[in-house]
Amino acid sequence: MIKTIAGTKDTLPIEIYKWHYLENLVRSVMKEFNYKEIRTPIFEETALFSRGIGESTDIVSKEMYTFMDRSETSLTLKPEMTASVVRSVLEHSLDKQQQLNKLYYISPMFRQERPQAGRYRQFHQFGAEALGASEPSLDAEMIILAYDVLKKLGLKSLDIKINSLGIPESREYYKTLLKKYLSDKTVHLSDESKKRLDTNILRIFDSKDETDQKIMEDAPLLLEHLDNDSLEKFERVKELLLLAQVPFEVDPRLVRGLDYYTNTTFEIISNSVGSQSALCGGGRYDLLANHIGDRNIPGVGFAAGIERILLACENENCLSINDENPYxxxxxxxxxxxxxxxxxxxxxxxxxxxxxxxxxxxxxxxxxxxxxxxxxxxxxxxxxxxxxxxxxxxxxxxxxxxxxxxxxxxxxxxxxxxx
RNA sequence: GUGGGUAUAGCUCAGUUGGUUAGAGCGUCUGGUUGUGGCCCAGAAGGUCAUGGGUUCAAGUCCCAUUACUCACCCCA
Missing domain, CATH: 3.40.50.800 (Anticodon-binding domain)
Structure with a gap:
């Protein structure tokens, strides 16, 4: 018998109403905030992702579904959406037709990781990207938007974590401080974290290793070394979230894995799913357009994992009624x-x-x-x-x-x- | 890539210290008097006990391997 390949699954008629419900909800909230849907191809030139997401990231270095087509072009099934959306905006000069483009999507993504609870090789995300302005009001809007969708589904146990990564200049300076702090403690770090010293030192904060965590408790924090402009923007994001009555906590250790983030980063976590608890993640990426294209377009966005959200809904008993029956x-x-x-x-x-x-x-x-x-x-x-x-x-x-x-x-x- | 767990009916699972013909609940189908559901009752269909080897008089049960699934690490949605 031929079966689905590992990490993929069929969505059967008995559960499809949940997807319809979620998709309809996403569309209606996006409409309320005036985001327009964009659809991009399921595969792209590999270079878009390797350049856009960053060669050193896990996604690019070991998780992409990459293959050659018959004309020997290297293609990749999209592992995330931001690079594609930015490519599309650049390609069609949407940024020149109007200054601000507010876009959303619902789409499958592909990453070749080991499957586990809440993690699939073909999975689905909805998300939004706002391109053309670096106003903190848009950063806040992303968090509010994502939170509203999850809230309207009836999810309760949600934690929002936000942080600011500042701009590359202050970040580089901070990295030297962090390196100095760790220089006499290197031997005590876990093997994983030793590797991170050179590749992505910030991610040592992410480590689940106990000694690593203890060491990092007293480490200098990026938030304390932001430039004035980044600090001020971060303050404005927080103000707007308070005003919108969206509960959040500042987590100076929140470091997202993708290279292109600047300033705001955030994550929404649920404790009613397994260990893959991030339902949603996002942030600002003012440098990305220039990386993959020929001009600067500031941007901010988020992506939310549909399978994880539905898993949380199941565990919290949301969406229990199927009303898709004949009359x-x-x-x-x-x-x-x-x-x-x-x-x-x-x-x-x-x-x-x-x-x-x-x-x-x-x-x-x-x-x-x-x-x-x-x-x-x-x-x-x-x-x-x-x-x-x-x-x-x-x-x-x-x-x-x-x-x-x-x-x-x-x-x-x-x-x-x-x- | 690394580590743990699991594999018996469509689904969820029993199956004793190895011992006749492998069980239950749910689901499916048929019926319970002409043309009426749910609840109840009766019956039926449905299994290569994941696969391959080994031990034994005898294996669903013990051992080995393979495969699949699953959870966790790394990382992420």
Whole structure:
């Protein structure tokens, strides 16, 4: 038997309503904030990601699905969306048509990691990117936007962590301070962290190793060494979050893995999922456009993991009601009336009312059981004396009440149901 | 890439110190008097006990290998 490959999964009909619900919610919140949807190809030239995300990152160095096509071009399935969106804005000069572009997406992403709870090789993200302004109001808007979606789903145990990485100049200076601080402690660091000394020293803060954490407790913090402009922007982000009544905590240790971040970074964490607890992450990337293109476009954005969010919803019992069932089930009382029943069903369907009926030649009892299983609101009986008299019987499945309706009045009934 | 766990019906799982024909609940299907669901009752279908080897008179059960799944590390959504 051929099965799905590791780290991918089928989303079966029984659970699809959750995805529809989440997707609809995302679209409506995005509309409230005036973000426009953008769709980009599932694969891009490899160079876009290696340059945009950063050669030294884990994503680029070991997690990308990269392959050659027949013309020997190196292609990569998108591992994240920001680089693609920025590429698209540059390519179509959206930044020249209007100064600020507010964009959102819902899309699959691909990373070749070892799968575990809340981590898949094909996974799905929704997210937003605002390109063309470095105003802190947009940084705050990203956090508010993401938080509103999660809140509207009914999620409770959410922690928002924010930090500022400042600008490269102050960050470089700070790195020398950190190196100096660690210089006499290097031997005590974990092997992983020793490697980070050269590749990405900031990420030693992320280490889960206990001795590492102890060492880092007294380390100098980037937040204490920001330039004045970055500090002021960070203050404004915090002000706006307070005003929006979005709870957050400043986490000076929050260091995101991607190279392109400047100033604001943030993460939304849930403690009702497994160890992959980040539902959402994002930040500002004012330098990215220049990296992959020919001009500067300041930007800020976030990405949220749909599988993780749905997992959290499951564990917190949100989204438990599936309302994607047909409205009425047609019960065929006499076997000879197959065509007639089918035709009445078609009438409902073409009028925009969702209908199911029997395709298996089953007994009336079996048809009723099916109607009950589907949880339809009504059952409509076609056949017997009533049908001979030009009538059908409409039964309410909750109350059990039945009423006799002239077939000639069916159009009116349909109108009433729709109204 | 590293480490732990698991593998018996469509799903969730029992299966004793190895011992006849492998079980339950849920789900599915049929029926419980002409044409009416849920609850209840009766019945039916459904299994290469992951795969391959080994030990034994005898293996779902013990041993080894393989594969798959799963959780965690690294990192991330």
């Amino acid at each position: 009425v089930y047609l019960i065929r009382l006499n076997k000879e009336l197959v065509k007639e029943t089918y035709n009445i069903g078609l009438k409902f369907r073409r009028a925009g009312i969702s209908v199911e009926l029997d395709y298996l030649n089953r007994s009336v009892k079996a048809q009723m059981r099916e109607a009950n299983r589907l949880n339809t609101r009504k059952a409509l009986f076609v056949g017997g004396d009533e049908y001979e008299n030009g009538e059908v019987v409409l039964k309410d499945m909750d109350t059990g009440d039945q009423e006799i309706i002239k077939i000639s009045q069916l159009d009116g009934i349909i109108k009433k149901i729709k109204g």
